Amino acid sequence: MSTSIGISEDQNSKFRRTMEDTVTVLSDFNNVKNQLYAGVFDGHAGNSLSEFCGANLHKMIVNNFGKIENVSDNLNHSFLSVDKEQSLNSGCTAVVSLILYSGANNTVNDSLKEVDGKRTLYTANVGDARAVLCRNGQAIRLTYDHKGSDDNEQRRIMDAGGYILNGRVNGVLAVTRALGDSPMKQYVVGSPYTTEIDLTEEDEWLIVACDGLWDVATDNQVVELIKGCSTGEEASKLLLEAYLIIPKVVDKSYATGEDADFVYAVSEMQGWRISMEDAHTAVLDLNRAHDSQAPESQDAANAKSFETKESNKDVSKKPAFFAVYDGHGGSNVARYTGATLYARLARSHEFKSGDWHNALINSYLNTDEAIKANPELSSDPSGCTAVSVLITPPESSSVDPSNHARKIICANAGDSRAVLSLAGEQFSLSYDHKPQNELESDRIVKAGGFVEIGRVNGNLALSRAIGDFEFKQNSDLGPEAQIVTAVPDIIEHECTGEEEFLVLACDGIWDCLSSQQVIDITRRAIANGDELKDICAHIMDKCLAPDSELGGIGCDNMTITIVAILGDRSQEEWRNWVRQRVDNGVGYKTPESVPDIFEKSEIPMDRGEQGGFDANRFGNSPLSILSNMAGASGSSLQEALESGGIVFQPSGSVTNKDGQLVYASMSDDSEESDDESAASHDGQKIVPIKDGDERQIEASGGLTDTSDDPIKSMNLAQEKKNDE
Secondary structure (H helix, E strand, O other), rough: OOOOOOOOOOOOOOOOOOOOOEEEEEHHHHOOOOOEEEEEEEEEOOOHHEEEEEEEHHHHHHHHOOOOOOHHHHHHHHHHHHHHHOOOEEEEEEEEEEEEEEOOOOOOOOEEEEEOEEEEEEEEEOOEEEEEEEEEOOEOOOOOOEEEEOOOHHHHHHHHOOEEEEEOOOOOOEEOEEEEEEEHHHOEEEEOOOEEOOOOOOHHHHHHHHEHOOOOOOOHHHHHHHOOOHHHHHHHHHHHHHOOOOOOEEEEEEEEOOOOOOOOEEEEEEEEEOOEEEEEEEEEHHHHHHHOOOOOOHHHOOOOEOOOOOOOOOHOOOOOEEEEEEEEEHHHHHHHHHHHHHHHHHHOOHHOOOOOOHHHHHHHHHHHHHHHHHHOOOOOOOOEEEEEEEEEOOOOOOOOOOOOOOOOEEEEOOEEEEEEEEOOOEEEEOOOOOOOHHHHHHHHOOOOOEEEEEEEEOOOOEOOEEHHHHOOOOOOOOOOHHOOOOOOOEEEEEEOEEEEEEEOOHHHHOOOOOHHHHHHHHHHHOOOOOOOOHHHHHHHHHOOOOOOOOOOOOOEEEEEEOOOOOOOOOOHHHHHHHHHHHHHHHOOOOOOOOOOOOOOOOOOOHHHHHOOOOOOOOOOOOOHHHHHOOOOOOOOHHHHHHHEEEEEEEOOOOOEOOEEEEEEEEEOOOOHOOOOEEEEEEEEEEEEEEOOOOOOHHHHOOOOOOOHHHHHHHHHHHHHHHOO
16 A cells, blocks of 8 residues: 655745744654654744654654553653653644554564555644544544633643633633643643544545644545545645635625615625625515514524515515624624524514614624524634614604604624715714723723733624624623623614715725725715626725735725615616715715725734734825834834734724824824824824823713613713714
8 A cells, every 4th residue: 555645834924934833754654664654743932842843753652662562652651751851931732643554563673664464543632733534535533622612621721720711721822732831731731632543445645734724724625625636745735725825705796686765785705814704684674574584593504694675565664674794703603693683673572663772782682692592503602793774664753753754773783884975974873892992991891801902801803792602701790791792882863865875894894994985985986877786896896905914904804785875766866866966066075086095005014913903994094104104103102003002093093002092193284283292194193192182082982971771871972972
């Protein structure tokens, strides 16, 4: 039986400064024809131990053949010997596979021998490096991923006096077993998981790899990809090329619909991400969903979106509903929410009685609870942001009861966003829930969490979401008071006739364009006669990064929904109305174009490592200004940049990690721009703001309400901001 071996490795220099992996493969192992040794050692905090294992572990195994008859015991003893001989702060995960003949004498072999008999595959691993056997086209995992999420590992570590924080041992190490890591040896043990399996004629491939492969591909995906390869070299190169640099996926999916009141288009694009995790919903007549049964099975999670294209004939009484769900950590929660939340909303007593606000809030919370109660989804680590807009049937106006007007009501949890065009000027229907916002951070801390480098418990970059049950574990608190809550903010707008269109999108759009820029692009394109779906595509193309080197900016999944608000007009009349407004300068003066996002941009490349600030909204924002300044900024700003402790706001200001305004953007001719601490670029200056300046309240999202109603408290700040 012959063996074909292929080895491929890469530093992945776009994301790693040094190569810390070591690979050792020995054919005709221990001088026996067609025996094999394969070891992969994935270093962390340095490569000292991974290199030692690559050079010595196989020798330890050979030396033990004469002393330890059982091969699995030999592997266990050899792994533990590494920790005894090498007391290093650095560490490595390790996976070793041995293919041995049953009739071979592995004690002493001075010359190459051929041996007949049964071949057995022995495997040992610590950490998340993995070995997978392809048998008759199917993947068989031979190893065990030692992660902090594993219940058995958690119990072992806690019994030893340690703890798991954010899936990491003592909040530091992502694996629970490894070689080395001597300061944590009490908890992070070197005892391997071992298996043995007799090989058959149906066995085709053995894949031994570090987590760099398994983090982006499943066992079956790997097996499926290489099943047509003829040599090991071909297979290893194919895997490296397929998963090292993920090609951007620019294919777009579209959904459109229309009735007498609205026309919408939705478009999605995977972009640079490994998979698409967004979902959406578009329902022109939510009354038709009254009898819908929200699916409770995993089948619901397989539905990416829900759309309706037709409505009941009685259009005057129908409510419409649009939503975007941005998944993280997987797509299941987003897809389930997209397939079920609208139905829960439509079936609720509050909805049928016109209690729109509570209907929306409860639909979010009930969806969250349904996921938690679903055995197929409750253990899923993923979550999703959710921004939705309910457009009600005409109701008596609060200003003039004789006038019947629609209401546009937005519910938002997370950092997706909904924006309304009022005569060409953006009107925010939502605001981003970031951990550094004062209202959000107060809730997080009171629930037992913390905010570090702009993330919840140093992990999640947003503070409200559906799912993410890791952050909803405090049984003494209600859902609105958890570290991460699914309770949405509610913002209501009563229609006046100035409403032109509505845009909902995930942060893949808003990380690159401001709300006003999206309105400008959309309005100008409508005036030029472009179809809504083509406008969606254009905006996504504008936001797509030219490569994946920008630390995440322009590399995310993208979903955008544009809804034309027709009023009493036909589609053609609506387009002409918008065109005439743009041409005649009615309302906000829409520019001819928006600057290219990535042209001459110098985005700080340490964003991916520090994760401490959101370099968003571009245009002539502080990001483009600060990134082009050569040391012109004051020392405090420089320190903030280096520590990742600032946030670039859409308004062109800079806030610290507590949400306080510390620098404001203004033109060079402003009186305050004479401040010697100000930094200047391209006619704009970033001016330091002193403590107590009233603009700190405006920039940080408002004031703090100390009432006992947490939902009301969270909404009051935004209502105050909108009123201003």
